[in-house]
Amino acid sequence: MREKVLFLFIMFTLVLGSSVDAHSGRTDSNGGHNCSEKSKVKGLCTGYHYHNGGSSSGGSSTGGSSTKASSSGGSTQTVPAAKPAGPSQEQIAQQEKVKGEKDGYAAGTTAGYKGSNENSSAIGTEAYTSGYMAGYQKGLEEGRQKLETEKRAAFDSGYTAGKNGATEEVPIVYSANPLVKGAYEDGFNKAVAEIDEMKKREYFTIGYEEGKKDIINVPKDVKDLYIQAYEEGYNKSQEELKNTYSKKGYDAALMMLKYKEPQLENQKFIDWYKEGFDSNKGVKKIQDEAYALGVSGKDYYLPEKYANAEVLFSHHYKLGAKQYTQNKKDNTTKAAGGVGVVALGWLARRFFVAKKTIS
Amino acid sequence: MGLYRIVCHKVEDLFIKMLTRKQNHLEIKQMVEAFRNQKTIEKERKKKESKTRLA
Numbered sequence: 001m002r003e004k005v006l007f008l009f010i011m012f013t014l015v016l017g018s019s020v021d022a023h024s025g026r027t028d029s030n031g032g033h034n035c036s037e038k039s040k041v042k043g044l045c046t047g048y049h050y051h052n053g054g055s056s057s058g059g060s061s062t063g064g065s066s067t068k069a070s071s072s073g074g075s076t077q078t079v080p081a082a083k084p085a086g087p088s089q090e091q092i093a094q095q096e097k098v099k100g101e102k103d104g105y106a107a108g109t110t111a112g113y114k115g116s117n118e119n120s121s122a123i124g125t126e127a128y129t130s131g132y133m134a135g136y137q138k139g140l141e142e143g144r145q146k147l148e149t150e151k152r153a154a155f156d157s158g159y160t161a162g163k164n165g166a167t168e169e170v171p172i173v174y175s176a177n178p179l180v181k182g183a184y185e186d187g188f189n190k191a192v193a194e195i196d197e198m199k200k201r202e203y204f205t206i207g208y209e210e211g212k213k214d215i216i217n218v219p220k221d222v223k224d225l226y227i228q229a230y231e232e233g234y235n236k237s238q239e240e241l242k243n244t245y246s247k248k249g250y251d252a253a254l255m256m257l258k259y260k261e262p263q264l265e266n267q268k269f270i271d272w273y274k275e276g277f278d279s280n281k282g283v284k285k286i287q288d289e290a291y292a293l294g295v296s297g298k299d300y301y302l303p304e305k306y307a308n309a310e311v312l313f314s315h316h317y318k319l320g321a322k323q324y325t326q327n328k329k330d331n332t333t334k335a336a337g338g339v340g341v342v343a344l345g346w347l348a349r350r351f352f353v354a355k356k357t358i359s
Numbered sequence: 360m361g362l363y364r365i366v367c368h369k370v371e372d373l374f375i376k377m378l379t380r381k382q383n384h385l386e387i388k389q390m391v392e393a394f395r396n397q398k399t400i401e402k403e404r405k406k407k408e409s410k411t412r413l414a
Binding site for chain 2: 354355357358
């Protein structure tokens with residue numbers, strides 16, 4: 001009995017021994033599979049191999065169940081070593097595609113971050129190229145997004161720095177990418193431009209107000225831009241002031257028979273007033289029309305268009321009317337003189353005849 | 360024309376009177392009438408002559 005039990009134990013051990021030589025991993029439809037890393041380490045197999053009489057198409061098998069003889073009682077079928085097993089075309093293509101995607105993504109990210117718009121091309125298998133292009137597009141988009149995000153941050157930072165009056169020096173963090181650096185500079189310049197614009201308006205207003213008061217205090221130690229704005233404001237108000245006094249002088253010419261200097265403290269204003277007074281060429285026309293009306297002996301009437309020049313018109317009408325009276329008087333005198341001469345001639349003739357009569 | 364001649368004669372009479380203040384008035388008057396008659400006759404003759412010439 002003891003011997004029987006020992007025999008059975010040995011037999012059982014042998015059966016188990018052959019089972020231990022087998023290894024894990026499910027078989028495919030062909031009854032084979034790839035050797036796993038663990039199995040390789042253990043030396044059970046090396047590549048693709050078949051189990052249980054799976055249809056062999058020449059896969060490779062070295063150790064493990066593949067190398068064991070089927071007669072050993074194990075379930076593994078041996079595949080000849082001359083026909084090594086490998087991944088299918090689909091698997092290879094899949095692997096190539098994954099690699100292409102990875103490479104393309106890296107290239108696309110870099111290109112997108114650099115702001116490049118160029119399409120990339122890959123050299124390799126069709127699967128690799130396809131994966132590369134897909135990965136490139138994805139990477140390009142992400143790279144661009146990253147660039148845009150950094151540009152916005154740089155712009156805001158530059159704008160803030162500009163507003164705070166910092167120097168134009170670009171911080172190191174924004175210096176790596178020229179586009180990001182440009183965004184920082186744009187933000188900085190925008191802030192500076194806004195400040196300049198605001199300051200220009202301020203200096204323009206100051207210049208304008210001082211020009212009105214005829215005071216000039218050109219700002220010192222400021223940008224030329226601000227000085228220019230101040231001068232523009234000053235000149236504008238001076239021009240307005242000149243127009244005001246010139247207009248006063250012009251209007252006065254219609255109401256004044258003779259120039260009378262205005263009661264102004266500033267000689268410049270007086271000069272502008274006189275300039276306006278002299279520039280009124282309409283005065284001569286009004287004078288001539290009024291004088292002609294007076295000389296014609298017609299009754300006085302003020303044309304509507306000269307309503308603001310009544311003093312001038314009236315005065316020259318009177319001058320004309322005076323001339324008219326004088327002319328009339330002269331004509332009467334002349335006529336009377338003529339009659340006198342004729343009468344005298346007649347008397348002389350009568351005297352002559354009388355003398356002849358008595359001689 | 361008659362009136363004009365009368366006025367002329369009156370004025371001439373005044374001048375004659377003034378010029379012949381110390382002379383005989385009657386004599387002067389006759390001289391004046393003779394002179395004026397002669398003038399009238401001469402005038403009428405000239406008138407007639409001119410009419411004849413025209414005819």
